[in-house]
Structures are given as C-alpha cells and as structure tokens.
Amino acid sequence: xxxxxxxxxxxxxxxxxxxxxxxxxxxxxxxxxxxxxxxxxxxxxxxxxxxxxxxxxxxxxxxxxxxxxxxxxxxxxxxxxxxxxxxxxxxxxxxxxxxxxxxxxxxxxxxxxxxxxxxxxxxxxxxxxxxxxxxxxxxxxxxxxxxxxxxxxxxxxxxxxxxxxxxxxxxxxxxxxxxxxxxxxxxxxxxxxxxxxxxxxxxxxxxxxxxxxxxxxxxxxxxxxxxxxxxxxxxxxxxxxxxxxxxx
Amino acid sequence: xxxxxxxxxxxxxxxxxxxxxxxxxxxxxxxxxxxxxxxxxxxxxxxxxxxxxxxxxxxxxxxxxxxxxxxxxxxxxxxxxxxxxxxxxxxxxxxxxxxxxxxxxxxxxxxxxxxxxxxxxxxxxxxxxxxxxxxxxxxxxxxxxxxxxxxxxxxxxxxxxxxxxxxxxxxxxxxxxxxxxxxxxxxxxxxxxxxxxxxxxxxxxxxxxxxxxxxxxxxxxxxxxxxxxxxxxxxxxxxxxxxxxxxx
DNA sequence: CTGCGGTTTTGATCTGCATCAAGGCGCAAG
DNA sequence: CTTGCGCCTTGATGCAGATCAAAACCGCAG
Numbered sequence: 395x396x397x398x399x400x401x402x403x404x405x406x407x408x409x410x411x412x413x414x415x416x417x418x419x420x421x422x423x424x425x426x427x428x429x430x431x432x433x434x435x436x437x438x439x440x441x442x443x444x445x446x447x448x449x450x451x452x453x454x455x456x457x458x459x460x461x462x463x464x465x466x467x468x469x470x471x472x473x474x475x476x477x478x479x480x481x482x483x484x485x486x487x488x489x490x491x492x493x494x495x496x497x498x499x500x501x502x503x504x505x506x507x508x509x510x511x512x513x514x515x516x517x518x519x520x521x522x523x524x525x526x527x528x529x530x531x532x533x534x535x536x537x538x539x540x541x542x543x544x545x546x547x548x549x550x551x552x553x554x555x556x557x558x559x560x561x562x563x564x565x566x567x568x569x570x571x572x573x574x575x576x577x578x579x580x581x582x583x584x585x586x587x588x589x590x591x592x593x594x595x596x597x598x599x600x601x602x603x604x605x606x607x608x609x610x611x612x613x614x615x616x617x618x619x620x621x622x623x624x625x626x627x628x629x630x631x632x633x634x635x636x637x638x639x640x641x642x
Numbered sequence: 643x644x645x646x647x648x649x650x651x652x653x654x655x656x657x658x659x660x661x662x663x664x665x666x667x668x669x670x671x672x673x674x675x676x677x678x679x680x681x682x683x684x685x686x687x688x689x690x691x692x693x694x695x696x697x698x699x700x701x702x703x704x705x706x707x708x709x710x711x712x713x714x715x716x717x718x719x720x721x722x723x724x725x726x727x728x729x730x731x732x733x734x735x736x737x738x739x740x741x742x743x744x745x746x747x748x749x750x751x752x753x754x755x756x757x758x759x760x761x762x763x764x765x766x767x768x769x770x771x772x773x774x775x776x777x778x779x780x781x782x783x784x785x786x787x788x789x790x791x792x793x794x795x796x797x798x799x800x801x802x803x804x805x806x807x808x809x810x811x812x813x814x815x816x817x818x819x820x821x822x823x824x825x826x827x828x829x830x831x832x833x834x835x836x837x838x839x840x841x842x843x844x845x846x847x848x849x850x851x852x853x854x855x856x857x858x859x860x861x862x863x864x865x866x867x868x869x870x871x872x873x874x875x876x877x878x879x880x881x882x883x884x885x886x887x888x889x890x
Numbered sequence: 891c892t893g894c895g896g897t898t899t900t901g902a903t904c905t906g907c908a909t910c911a912a913g914g915c916g917c918a919a920g
Numbered sequence: 921c922t923t924g925c926g927c928c929t930t931g932a933t934g935c936a937g938a939t940c941a942a943a944a945c946c947g948c949a950g
Binding site for chain 1: 712714716718720721722724725735736737738743765766767768769772773775776777779782783784786787788789790791793794795796801843856859873881
Binding site for chain 3: 584585597601604
C-alpha cells in the first residue's frame with residue numbers, strides 16, 4: 395500500500411483528484427490513461443443545481459474545487475442536508491442511474507466527471523478502483539452515522555459546536571498549517587444551510603452562534619469569519635468523544 | 643448479471659447468506675471454496691453485545707438469522723441507533739480494525755463470520771466481492787441518508803409511521819407473500835429501541851402508537867403484534883415520497 | 891448618496907416533545 | 921396464590937426550539 399499513499403501520488407496526478415483516489419499512478423498508468431479518456435470537466439456557479447433527485451445521472455464525479463451539498467426534500471418543503479462535498483469527494487453511484495438527492499453548488503464549483511458506463515466497465519477489470527471506492531463509501535457511511543447521532547440526540551448548541559469543530563478540523567488538515575493557528579476560517583455555508591444540515595431553523599442557528607460568541611467559545615469577525623481560540627473547549631461543547639465524523 | 647440473482651443463487655448456497663451476496667456460486671466455485679475455509683459461525687442470545695465500539699474487530703460477518711442493531715452512545719448515556727441488521731445484512735469494514743459502533747443482538751442471533759485478513763486478501767484478487775460489497779454499502783449509505791431526513795425533519799408521528807411502513811414492507815418482501823395480506827407482523831423492537839432508532843423517548847413512541855391505533859391507521863393485538871389495514875394511509879402519515887429507506 | 895434584496899440578528903410567543911411520576915399488564919419464580 | 925420484574929401506558933408539567941414578526945446589516949447598482 396505504501397506508494398498508493400495519496401500525497402505521494404498526488405504530485406503526479408495533476409488537476410484531477412479522482413486519480414489519486416481510485417488508482418495509483420505509478421503502477422497503473424494504463425488505467426490512468428483510460429480514465430483520462432472518459433473524463434470531462436463541468437463548472438457551476440454558486441447556487442446552481444448540479445442535478446435534481448430522481449433525474450437520470452449518467453456520470454460519476456469528484457469535486458475539484460468548491461463545495462457542493464446533497465439535500466433531501468419532502469413534498470411540503472422541509473429540507474435536510476445529507477452530505478457536504480468538499481474537494482476530492484466523490485458523488486454518484488455505479489449501478490444506479492437515478493440521482494438519489496439534489497446536488498447543489500454552494501460556492502462556485504468544478505467537478506471532474508466520468509461517463510458512467512465505461513467507468514463501471516473499468517471497475518470490473520481493475521479491482522483497485524472498486525476497493526478504493528468501497529473504502530471511501532465506508533468512510534462516508536461512518537460520517538453519515540455520526541451525523542445521525544447528532545440529528546437524533548444532540549442539543550442545538552451541541553449541533554452548532556459539532557459543525558464548527560468539523561469545519562475547523564477539516565480546514566486545518568486541508569491547509570496543513572503548522573500550528574493550531576490554523577483555527578481561523580470562513581464559514582462556507584449560510585445560516586440557512588447550516589440549519590438544513592443540523593436539523594434546526596436558521597433563527598436557532600443564529601442565536602446559538604451568538605451565544606457561543608458571547609461566551610467566548612468562538613470569535614467572529616463579520617458574519618462569516620470565525621476564530622476558534624480553544625478547540626478543546628469547542629469540542630467539549632460538541633459533546634463529542636469521537637474524531638468528528640466528516641473528517642477524512 | 644442474470645444468474646447472479648440472489649434468489650436463484652440462494653438455492654445452491656445453503657445456510658450462509660454472504661455467498662450469494664459476495665459471489666455467484668455458479669461461476670466462482672473456487673472462490674466459494676476459499677470463503678468456505680475462512681468462515682465460522684457465532685451465536686448470540688437476545689440482549690447480548692456482539693462487539694463494543696472501539697474494540698478490536700478481526701472479522702467481517704453477515705447475519706444469518708435474527709436481528710442486530712448498531713448504536714452510538716454519548717458519554718452521558720444518550721443513545722442513537724444508526725443501523726438495523728436483518729438476515730443477509732453485512733457488518734464490519736475491510737480496512738479498519740476497530741468497531742465504530744456497538745453491535746447488539748436484539749433477538750437470538752446467528753452470524754456468519756469471516757476472518758478479516760484472508761477476506762481482504764480475497765477481495766484484492768476477486769473483483770466481484772469488492773463490487774458487490776460496494777453496491778451493498780451504497781445501499782446502506784442511501785438508507786442512512788433517508789434516516790437523516792427522518793431524524794432531522796420529521797415529527798414524532800411521521801417517524802413512527804415511517805418505521806412501521808419500513809418494517810411492514812421489508813417483512814412483506816421477505817416473506818414474499820401473495821397479497822397485501824402480508825401486512826401483519828410482530829414488532830422486532832421494544833418501545834425503547836424504537837425510541838433510540840427514531841431519536842425520541844419511549845413515552846413519545848408509546849403515545850404516538852396509541853394515537854395511530856385510536857385513529858385506525860394501525861391495529862394492535864397485544865403490545866407487539868401489528869396489522870396494517872391500509873398501507874397507503876400509513877405511508878401518507880409517514881410523509882414519504884420515496885421507497886422507504888431501509889428496504890433492500 | 892440612496893434604495894433595494896439578501897442575509898443575519900433579536901424579540902415575543904407558542905407548541906411538540908421531554909421529563910417526571912404513577913400505575914397496569916403479563917409472566918415466571920417462589 | 922403472591923411477589924417481583926420487564927415492559928408498556930397514561931397523566932401532569934416544563935422547556936428547548938419552532939414560529940411569527942421586525943429591524944439591522946451589508947454589498948451593490950443606480
């Protein structure tokens with residue numbers, strides 16, 4: 395496994411994250427070539443819908459830059475976000491041809507898409523890809539289940555703290571900054587999107603954020619720019635023993 | 643794919659469901675042989691814990707008979723069920739050696755286990771297995787996300803109705819009974835377990851079940867035996883457009 | 891500068907579910 | 921038969937978060 399390590403492979407992979415997810419460039423260069431042939435890029439503006447639940451979906455894709463969300467909606471309009479896609483995350487499922495949720499770009503977004511048919515054929519012939527995808531899907535499943543605990547049992551305050559902790563940690567690991575100094579970031583979501591993610595209303599989100607600010611657990615510059623003076627303190631508020639779910 | 647069909651293969655597979663999940667007996671008999679060599683059975687009594695979250699887990703397994711639950715627990719004791727394992731469902735994850743949740747037998751339970759190391763090796767050499775496992779994991783992920791909508795946005799009444807509808811449907815498809823007459827079943831969960839699954843308290847579960855009974859949406863014989871006179875009516879109460887989540 | 895739409899905050903009130911508490915039912919053991 | 925123990929139901933009360941309403945903020949186009 396050693397030289398399948400993501401970071402090592404990354405250097406050779408150029409601009410498309412799926413490659414260092416699905417295959418190793420060093421030992422599978424012919425596969426890489428084939429992936430190259432079936433891939434194409436799509437861009438979306440912030441707010442645009444990538445695909446609606448129930449629509450035909452003839453590709454699988456990974457996020458190159460930007461953020462996308464997966465949401466489910468009831469007929470009366472109640473919404474629940476069920477996933478947050480960050481750069482290098484994967485969408486779509488081999489074996490089904492309808493999208494199961496709405497996929498929306500919350501920021502400007504670039505995705506790297508692969509036509510589904512040939513992608514599936516590749517999976518049949520190259521065990522690496524299915525295995526890597528399985529691993530990723532299991533991670534997502536763990537994250538989803540972590541989120542079920544949050545939705546079912548945590549208080550509003552704990553929910554907010556959990557979300558902030560996850561974003562902070564993901565952000566820190568992404569930037570690979572030297573110190574805890576990395577605990578400064580811009581919220582990639584509006585209050586309403588946070589509410590949809592956490593199973594709350596936007597008013598409750600706003601109030602709880604204000605409360606955390608008032609009590610010094612977080613600091614705010616403007617509406618979106620957050621500083622975490624003490625991550626341990628925040629994690630205490632989150633009531634979380636584990637490693638934070640949506641962290642890869 | 644035709645002769646990979648689960649029911650067809652089932653006849654040849656004898657007592658262990660993973661075989662017709664992971665491989666096709668007709669075309670992969672040597673793999674079948676290898677699986678045979680690394681498998682063993684374990685039985686548990688109702689209420690027994692199969693494994694605790696965080697424990698070393700050196701096997702993967704599938705349920706042969708009985709029902710098991712996956713639950714997550716916070717330090718202060720709040721519990722959330724994150725999965726329900728029915729016969730033929732799979733637990734465990736290739737690639738991680740710690741259990742991520744508590745696994746508990748809610749009825750008497752028989753599991754078919756495979757030692758993890760050799761199982762993983764097999765996966766590397768036989769694409770079928772990884773692909774089948776990927777498909778199953780994606781189904782579970784969809785189910786988990788469906789559940790997130792329930793936990794985050796549905797009312798207590800809708801939650802109960804959803805759970806009953808899912809059990810009824812799963813049960814009907816399992817029995818393959820001729821008619822809608824199949825909509826009679828015994829609840830496999832206590833009120834408290836339902837509460838843990840739905841993110842409610844057991845009192846609320848009890849009250850909502852009483853209400854549905856009072857209004858004729860369901861009928862009860864004793865505490866556990868349920869009859870659904872009109873599934874469409876129940877599904878309306880569930881506020882559900884989709885196909886019910888935890889249905890395979 | 892002004893006005894405007896989208897976002898966020900804050901306040902007042904309402905309500906669904908949790909919490910606390912008591913009692914009932916079925917069953918197994920004494 | 922009585923006793924005890926799980927499991928379930930029902931009632932009374934409280935509270936976290938939803939809902940309704942208004943105003944402040946912020947960027948931006950005119």
